[in-house]
Amino acid sequence: MSEPVPVLVNRSGGTAAARGEALKEEIEKAFADAGVKIDLQLLSGHGMADAVAKVAGRNLVVIGGGDGTLGSAAGALAKSGSTLGILPLGTRNHLVRELGIPLRLPDAARLIASGTQRRIDIARVNGHVFVNNASIGFYPDLVQQREGMALPKKLAALPAAAAALRRMRHRRLRLEMPGREEHIVTPMLFVGNNRYVLEAGRLGQRAALDDGVLSVYAVASRRRMALIGFALRALIGRADPARDFAAIGDTPELRVTGPKRCIDVALDGEVKSLAVPLAFTLDSRALSVIAPLEERD
Incomplete structure (x- = not known):
């Protein structure tokens, strides 16, 4: 690594x-101890996209932030052929945990210095990249309520959920997949980049990050008290797969339409208003990322 790593x-x-x-x-010391020269930029969230565009194409680009920040950067880095290094600086760090990247900055810097790489899938909806999942309905409403509160994310979660529940409504959606079509009514549709595990104790984890499929789920219940129970379980990470979700299936692509011209979609926790129809696609093994090598069974 002769030139400084952005x-x-x-x-x-x-x-x-x-x-x-x-x-x-902290960051400068972590990389200095790992023997890596860096060009460090601390940016606002709004400034990240332009900064990523300027360095895309470099052999290695390190991004520090949460899942939304990583998802926003992943498309440009995958297109340019850059390898993504990750500093775990988000609230939940879902992708970091699933990749096995250490949560301590010195350990993450040493991993980046090692150069160990693997390739993972990225998913898109109407061209917007997500690395974990996208959702329609209750969760985007919760995020918007939470972002409107002058509180840290963790403290705002409960009052935001209560506000989202008060205005929760069911969405009538048409799902088109190769060879099949479904009409559903649900308070929340969930589309995963790869297959999410629906079993007790592992909900929210993926069996693999490079299987080349989108996994589609809907919240099953339509009764208000049951939905309140789902929201509370989801907030504390104890959603019950058998009770809360109906698996619609795995698909290489998905088209979603509904009665409105635009739908709010949460992409890795960041909400965007997107025009209908929503076209979900998956780019298999499109992104190179610094991470421990995956252990296959």
Whole structure:
């Protein structure tokens, strides 16, 4: 690594914001101890896209932030052929955990210095990339309520869920997949980049990150009290797969239509209003990422 490695950090959210002024020194020390020269930029969330575009095409680009930040950067890096290095600076760090990337900055920097790479799938809806999942309905409403509160994400979760429940409604959606079509009524549709595990204790985890499929689920119940129970279980990470979700199936592509011209979609926790129809696709093994090698059974 002769030239400095660009390290772009979203300082606006997650653990990056919590570290405050100490963050810059922590990152610089972690990479110095790992023997890596870096070009560090601490950016606002709004400034990340332009910064990523400027360095896309470099052999290695390190992104610090949460799942939404990683998802936003993944498309440009995959297209340019850059390898993604990750600093775990989000609130939940779902992708980081599934890749087996260490949560401590010094350990993550040492992993990046090792150069160990693997390839993973990225998914898109109407051209917008997501690395984990996309959802329609209750969860985007919850995120919008939470973002409107002057509280940290964890503290805002419960009042945001209560507000989202008060305005929760069922969506009538038509799902078109190769060889089949379904009409559903649900408070939330969930589309995963690869297959999510629906078993107790592992909900929210994926069996693989490179199987080349989208997994589609809908919240099963339509009764209000049952939905309140689902929302509370989801908030504390204890959703019950058998009770809460109906698996619609795996598909290489998906088209979603509904009665409205636009639908709010949460992409890795970031909400965008997208024009209908929603066209979901998957790019198999499109992104190179620094991570421990996957252990296959």
